[in-house]
Amino acid sequence: MKTLFNNYLDTFKGLSNEVWWLSLITLINRAGTMVIPFLSLYLKKSLNFTFNDIGWVMSAFGLGSVIGSWLGGKLTDKIGYYKVMAFSLFTTGILFIALQFLNTFISFCLGIFLVMLVADMFRPAMFVALSAYSKPENKIRSVTLIRLAINLGFSAGPALGGIIITSLSYSGLFWVDGITCMIATLVLINVLNPKKSKILDDVKTENPKSAYNDKAFLIFLAAMVLFGVVFLQYFSTMPLYYKDAHHLSELDIGILLGLNGFFIFVFEMPLIKWLENTRFTKSGLMLFGAVLTGLSFVILNVTNWTGILVIAMLLMTFGEMITFPFSNAFTMDRAKKGNQGEYMALYSIAFSIAHIFGHNAGMRMVDTLGFDNTWYIITLLAALCVFILFFLRHYLNAKKRRKEKEEEREKEILWI
DSSP states (O other): OHHHHHHHHHTTTTOOHHHHHHHHHHHHHHHHOTTGGGHHHHHHHTSOOOHHHHHHHHHHHHHHHHHHHHHHHHHHHHHOHHHHHHHHHHHHHHHHHHHTTOOSHHHHHHHHHHHHHHHTTHHHHHHHHHHHTSOGGGHHHHHHHHHHHHHHHHHHHHHHHHHHHHHHHHHHHHHHHHHHHHHHHHHHHHHSOTTTSOOSOOOOOSSOBOGGGOHHHHHHHHHHHHHHHHHGGGGTHHHHHHHHTSOOOHHHHHHHHHHHHHHHHHHHHHHHHHHHTSSOOHHHHHHHHHHHHHHHHHGGGTOOOTTHHHHHHHHHHHHHHHHHHHHHHHHHHHHTTBOHHHHHHHHHHHHHHHHHHHHHHHHHHHHHHOHHHHHHHHHHHHHHHHHHHHHHHHHHHHHHHHHHHHHHHHHHHHHO
16 A cells, blocks of 8 residues: 555656646635636525526626637737736736625626636646646646646635635635635745746747647647537536436535546546556547547446446546646647747637537537437537547648658758
């Protein structure tokens, strides 16, 4: 047991202090955004919004996320990741506190739009910072550590939010959210100031390539939007399926969803370290992860046995653990050829788009077609994602072979 524990700790070795600090800032930030899981309840119970109103508020939420990610990428390329992260964290804190004083439909739509616009400027800047603070050989594990911080933050946030609502009311939730963002800003200023922090991979491109002209990256983004739509069903339609089709209690549903975070915490870092040392390419691993995620839906229609829910959750979790770190690493590799902020912004936007359409589409399909047909359609979307990733792998291999042939011709000409 001691040997296993030591081997687990070894998977974290070699990561820079700055990456660990960035993970702590991300943990504080994600645990602090505890308003989000309770947003629909707050709008319904405290502000008496209709379900239609809440739907529009969530659309404003998603639109703010898309524009914020794009703007964060642009600003990161112009003024640097440190200034963008500091501005985003501190201003988000102020906006979260101010949000509680908005009580009309229009004002709250505008307020949540502005909050998410500023808050999601942080994401592309954070990923560019992560790339700068990581040695090339440690980038995938650095991304995995950030994912662990995000998962821990999302796990702790709702639990803390429930306690705060019970003891302090919803108003206390907005205050705590705002203050935690400001605390994260103070940590950032003290430990990741450019004058103090150590850059390990400073990428400078004299003639940067636009991400919009990178055909391989655009193909990849299409696959990520589809993967996001499929993956997000586990956090919107799937809990309803657990409740209505398998009659699980809220406690059972919580435990089942908790398996996801537990397995990520225990297995993701060792799994990623092992996969890094295999001969598999990033595109091939993303493809395999998408296959596992798609399988997690189709097997639900095979049997009514409740135990299939656990198997499906495990398939999805391992698919997620493989696809997300290597998709992020793929983006970082492509970003070295162009504007890093632009690349990271588009990667974030792909999942913001999935948030806008994924939840709503899933709910509508369940309502009109039922769960079984919805899972078949989601499986088809996963299959389309796999096909696009297969095409991407073929495209990259063909491009690599052409480059190798050109280099051989140049050598022959030089030899002659």
